[in-house]
Amino acid sequence: MNLSILLSAIVFWLAAWAFNEWLVRQRFLNPAANRAARIAVPLIFGATILVLWEGIVRGFNVPSVLLPPPSMIWARLISSVPTLWADFRQTFLKSVITGYALGCGLGFLVAILIDRSPFLQKGLLPLGNFVSALPVIGVAPIMVMWFGFDWQSKVAVVVIMTFFPMLVNTVSGLAATSHMERDLMRTYAADWFQTLVKLRLPAAWPFIFNALKINSTLALIGAIVAEFFGTPIVGMGFRISTEVGRMNVDMVWAEIAVAAVAGSAFYGAVALIERIVTFWHPSVRGGQA
């Protein structure tokens, strides 16, 4: 047990906490300083967690098989960039992106197709809602059996996982316009297509982006978990499950760090596009997306 490291970590934690408490009570006259303080608070909190993690692991001499310190994970991350990049390409660029585009696209198209049939909507919507609550990830072994070990089976899992949230959200988004607005389009003698493009799709964007954001997380989870069921010797899920078996926990954490950064960046990109497309929405105009 190394008391001095532990103590300095705890001191850092208390100091950062006090500084954060002080920071949230400040009212800066300069709006830029205000914004900087807003961003600084969560960053300091994140840094504190890392320091505390490092301090506890080193202070109590926790075996690195259980929990490696962040510095060790970082070293492993730097030293195995080629492996991580290969895994990232296999899982993220091939499986996730393809499956996400296909699944969201299909969900959107089906929603547009059933738009003119209230009967089909009434039949498909409750089913779509029901499927969203199911552990869809369970189809992974079946898809691996059908489409083989390579990325095609992962794409299939991702498509199935992302299809239903997109369908349900698009249908409810298309229904979001009020009678008044649709009547106005009627008085303009707009046909179904014009009403769709000029009124109902723009009104549906917030719903569609909601689904896109949910799906960005689901897609990554689906691809990684599907790799637990069988994969060629590359991929994030494969690496995680084999390195756990070999007790290389630092490699697992490095892979998780890559997955976390990729997932957050993916989500952030979708959120950014949302801000640009739905600039008129109250939640964006209020300054917080």
Next chain:
Amino acid sequence: MGEASILRDRLLPIGTVVLALLALWYVFVVVLNAPFERDTAARAGTTISFAELLPKTMAQERPVLPAPHQVFAELWDTTVNKAITSKRSLVYHAWVTLSATLMGFGMGAVLGILLAIAIVHNRAMDRSLMPWVIASQTIPILAIAPMIIVVLNAVGISGLMPKALISTYLSFFPIVVGMVKGLRSPEQIQLDLMHTYNASATQTFWKLRWPSSMPYLFTSLKVAIAISLVGAIVGELPTGAVAGLGARLLAGSYYGQTVQIWAALFMAAAVAALLVIVVGFAHTLVLKRMGARA
């Protein structure tokens, strides 16, 4: 009008879609399983007519896609015909998964609510914790599942607890987000009223914030219980297929027992539906006791 509209608006459309899906399923059964039968026939040196092929595609032992009636026969066989304590019983496996789900869900709900209360009452917590709670939703937590299981096994914690912890981890995020929104949902005018009554923070919490957060709580509970089931199932994958629905899935995929996989999938779906319905029922009950209109 009442009954007729339920028939017209719900049963008829949903029934039609379900029937269409079943019919589509049977078509795919024939299409996907036919090559195998043709192969066997070719190997035996005979050709097989479509009329002979059709029934055979629906009765294979390890079909590419099992027919619905095969899946339901397997379901019936493994739930009703086996003693529930037997390892061959699907009820036994479902119970293993369900207990981990409920335990994880319970811990996740308590943790999520406590965290939300802290966030609402402390500005520093709000500013520093909330962005991370949201960011953590974008991280594929399930990817950590195998490591949590193996590491906890190494420390000597095994069985129900590791799976429940994964469920906890997955289920507490939606509860935190929903509860923070719910606890903040009272309007300023209502808070001001509590202020004029000279109500303490505790009183404001119990008499205003807590009741008004209930609809938000139950909405996120529904999401949370669905994903804590997913967490429990995925948590069973790396333990070496001992017990539980996830283990059934993995064992089925190792040995090519497609019927078993599909039966486990349907069981998981039934459990998920049951859990969501129970939470929904509790929601209506609580709202009714609080005097909301039905």
